[in-house]
Amino acid sequence: MKDSIINLKEVWKIYELGKISLEVLKSVSLKIEKGDFAIILGPSGSGKSTLLNIVSCLDVPTSGKIFMEGEDVSGLSEDELARVRGKKIGFVFQQFNLLSHLSALENVVLPTVFQGTPREEAEKRAKELLSSVGLGERMKHRPAELSGGEKQRVAISRALINNPSIIVADEPTGNVDSKTGKNIMEILKNLNEKEGRTVIVVTHDTELQKFANKVVKIKDGEIEK
């Protein structure tokens, strides 16, 4: 039996907008096992990004429990959540979210600064990661000088720099053409199969289901059975 790496129990997320309560997640329970490649699939406004934010400790639920590798993270302070994100989770965003004034290499090294990793060690690893995604020659370039696919590969390298057990990706293929998108998904699949990392991808693109061993469909804040 595989260990459950993420376990959500009856998670609610309610936004209070003046007098209106907006229930974005309604009693969501979800288990993701170690080594899963999970796709969270749903139309826009379904609550899938909110779910991903909660799963990845970027946001906290209104009620319910979240366990990450057995640790209850639902009651953690902001700084403790930052610690969990820094050590256990790597992020890949639709908008890449690279810092424009930093080079590709500096962007990849950035998360290590907050973990206190020695600079030399961090740079060595960053160079290895960038080379492994075919960007060995583009390390000194800034994001503006890179194509969409290259930016996303820099973002993946950044997600891996602290050696996290979980990679979360929010619409990682949303801003690249379909060929590049496929290439990005293959890199993620590779990380899942060869390195045993748990990958969670949020998308509205049903095409991506084929990469996953677990598909979670969400609609109106509820998981479809």
Add this chain to the structure above:
Amino acid sequence: MNIEYFKIALRNLRARSLRSWLTILGIVIGIFLVVSLLSLSEGLRESVMRELRMMGGDMVMVFPGDASDMMTTMIGGMELKDRDIDAIKRARGVETVVEMPFEGSTVRHEQSTETSLIYGVDFERALPILRDDMGWDVTKGELPRPGRREIMVGALVPQDVFPNMRPGDTVTVRGRSFTVSGILRSLGNRQDDLAIALDLQDFREVTGRREGTPLAMARIEPGYDVSEVVKNIEESLAESAIRRADEEEASFSVMSSDTVTEMVDSIMGTIQLAVVAFASIAILVGGIGIMNTMYTSVKERTKEIGILKAVGAKRKDIISIFLFESGIIGIIGGIGGVFLGVLLAVSVETYFSEAHPVFYLEAHISIWLILFGLLFSFFVGCLSGFFPARQASKMQPVDSLRYE
């Protein structure tokens, strides 16, 4: 402390270099004012105090006018008349009275003509007092003798005013010839060292001023208490004024050297306080500039803050980065301000020592003032950056990431 945060902060500042430099300029101006004005006012204080310290403890100074309104006395050209000098002489406990009138005048030596400060001293009565009580002495030649049309020149005259002037040379002051008897040892003050001393009688003759001096010094007879003699002189001057009841009531200030020292110290202290107060306003404005820049920066970089938090930055990490940025603005502003302040102070000093023969202003640049300038600017930078930094650190990662 993390060197990486420092590097991140530096890169962020460079990414917005024009704005960073403008903000730095605000601090430069404030620190520049503090350093330059305090250096110069402290220099002025030191040079006045040094001169006062050379004056013996048994000397009393008498000025016309009220000491609390010295500017009026100086600018208004108020003088002690002969009858006032006589009144001082009559006071109990006064041994000798020295008058020292002065005036700017053209002086010719060989082929060159320059403007110098000339002053009259009674060579017979006053010179021994100046020698014993105020440390006057000659480095070359001899002290001048009365009635022989001799003059004595300040230590810097042969260097800066009339090169190669030697004892025995002839000097013409307003058409009358004098012989240089000696070169005076430095009195510790450039203004005095550039002056030329004439016998009081010669001075009166040359200038055409029969009587009057803006300042007189009285030496106390041994065995008398200074404050007692000060009182005696005041009474004697007051009596003499009452006798001439038809005239306006004259006022005088009689002060012992200690009182003068205290007064000058207090006046200079007030000036320095005012200087610091005005410069502080400039620094405050600079600090507000930093705060404004940092708040703008936090707003602009909302998304960046979200990214930093997503990849593991804690609140203190965000605060550190922003504080480093504002601290760097502060310290660079401080370095610039100290540099320009010292430059101005030194330039003013050089200008007055080279171009201005009469008035002398020296700069006192202390290491403490420089350290204070640097530390204070860093402190202002950090303080101004603190609230924006705290605001940045409180941003929620999800909201920040969504910000466009």
